[in-house]
Amino acid sequence: MEGLVMTAQILLSLSILVGLHEMGHLLAAKFFGMRVEQFSIGFPPKIFSFKYKDTEYALSAIPLGGFVKISGMIDESMDKEQMKQPPQPWEFRSKPAWQRLIVMLGGIFINVITGIVIFIFLTFLFGDQIISKDQVNANGGIIAKELAAEIGLKTGDKIVKINGKDFQDFNDVMDTKVFLGTGSYYTVERDGEMVNVRIPSDFLDKFNDKEAFGKFVLPAVPIAVSQLNPSSLGERMGLKEGDIFVTLASQPIIEGGDVRKIITSFEGDTVTASVKREGQLLNLRAAVEQDTLLGLYVGLPEGFLVTRDYGFGESIGLGTERAFGVIFTQIQAFGKMFSGDLNVQKSLSGPIGIAQAYGGEWDWQRFWRLTGLLSMVLAFMNLLPIPALDGGHVMFLSYEMISGRKPGDKFLEYAQKAGMVFLLALMVFIIGNDIFKVIFG
Template identity: 55%
Template structure:
């Protein structure tokens, strides 16, 4: 079931983004009087299609993409038979270069607008919910093996990022911070300030399939909020407001400790000591095959909540959307410098589906879809033939020089670009499959 939910979220997200991207090309083309022959979400073979006016609108069986076919344009279809005749007034090639440039930028512009709107909506309707540094530092952090490798320790209290104080603890794990050259934490440890530098290859190590991605997190004290009806916790006698203090004689102070001991006792009965009212109770509770007992958790840390006006949301949402592009640029820089492996950083459809996760969470869905919209815009702007960015380069050359590249050159470039993209897709799929094992 989790796999189906992952796949459904991936397909819905990509269908929305690809559909809007290609719609951007279509609308721009029609505005300038170009004939659009086909508009498809998904690649052939065609499942369904309907012709409206001069354009056939269809859905393809391969849902990981889409296309528009504009008359008189050398595109991924490599249909060049029209080029042997004189340009018709409705063809792409007969229009001024600036109009053709806008058509090629249409999809990118729509994806940027979509990403910005999604992030504005998330800010306006949800605001920010986070743990402040002051709240987190009541108990400090815990770290996994990778966190220990870079010098962090259980109980550290992060007080500065790159020498500056900060409020939102999420900033300490923000990719923009982790990718910045020379980044470092300042932590309070045993009453002393200690600087912890972030290694240049840290993101690459974090991307390793054998590494726990959550290299550090908040130590959260907790109690039982309420029980799931018919759960093992209820059968074992656990009650709302119980505070779990030990499992199998192992002291429990924080949520991550409790979860770890349950994971190591799947399908076993454990002795759970709880603090209840003024006394303590010892309960025997069965752990299920997922490492759970069945109750809702009440955090004993107070989150900070900020709500924003529409004008504030527009500003913050726009900044957050373009921060995705900044992360991409920093990641590419790390790859080119050799600090990060391309295989560790690149994800295909399987990897993206795993990011969505196996439970349907609309907030997470729209957050990831907004990020993907900005990434799709960025990737399409890369100057690779067969991508929009390749067309943009050739059209910019034509505008500056006053003469277009030859049709043969454009056709050859398109073929080279298609081969490059095909190789990239094969690599991404293969890389995803490798990471599964």
């Protein structure tokens, strides 16, 4: 069932984004009087289609892209017969270079606008959930796991600056942009002194493991009882919602998962808990019977996780910044790959990897956040100067506008073929890489 939900989410997301992208080309082409012969979401074979005026609109079976066929344009259709005929006034090739350039940028433009709009509305509707850096530091600083220890962080360190700048949200400590940067470092307060802890340039490569972030740093935050089921161990112990654990079986609670681990290790015995309730310290106990129902859920104490809301005006600025931040992150990631600081095989994800990111449960907030991110990524990837992508057409049109000479049709045809071969090989590699990672982890 989870696989079906993942598949449904990525197919819906891609259908929306591809449809809008190709609609950008179609609208620009029609605006300049070009004839659009076909608009397709997905690649053939066709599932169904209908014709309106001069354009056939189709939904096709292979949902990994889409296309518009514009008369007189050398594209993936490779319609050589049409290109042998004399140019017609409604054809792509008959129009000025600047009009053709706008047509080729139309899909990219729509993807960028889509991404910006999604991030604006997510920011406006949901705001941000932040864990205050000051609260974390007041509660004891960080818990340094294996990866944190590798770069010299220690449990009890209080991170006060990132790259020399103050910050408020503890989540910024684990922001990918920090690891993608060059010469990044944390400033920590340790034993009353300020210490700079440098982040190695290849450190992000260690985060390709799904569980890697859990092996880095955790905020030293109180763990509280968030929910109790009736007739459960927690109720028999005398716990109440809102109780904050001090110790459990004389052990400090560092992570929420520690509660279950400790309690289940006392099966057949009695477990004790020390909790804070309304400023009082209470000592509780209960027998852990075999197959006992824990019925105990934990989380952050009330008020520790703060929701920051934004007005619509603020959301426009912040949402736009976050949308373009996706592109800047992609550029930095490519730079890391070319420099060898990021393992290409581990870092690239295709349809399977993206579907896994959507998750096995349908969460509309996560769906739109990932769709917005994917829209910006598609815009960036399509702008790459590779023949068969929009960026390849933009490259040749830019050359034509600057030099005043149009590349020959044969050259464009061969470039298109080479680009398609390269993209197909890349797709095979990425999908194969996805399958390899699923099987071997």
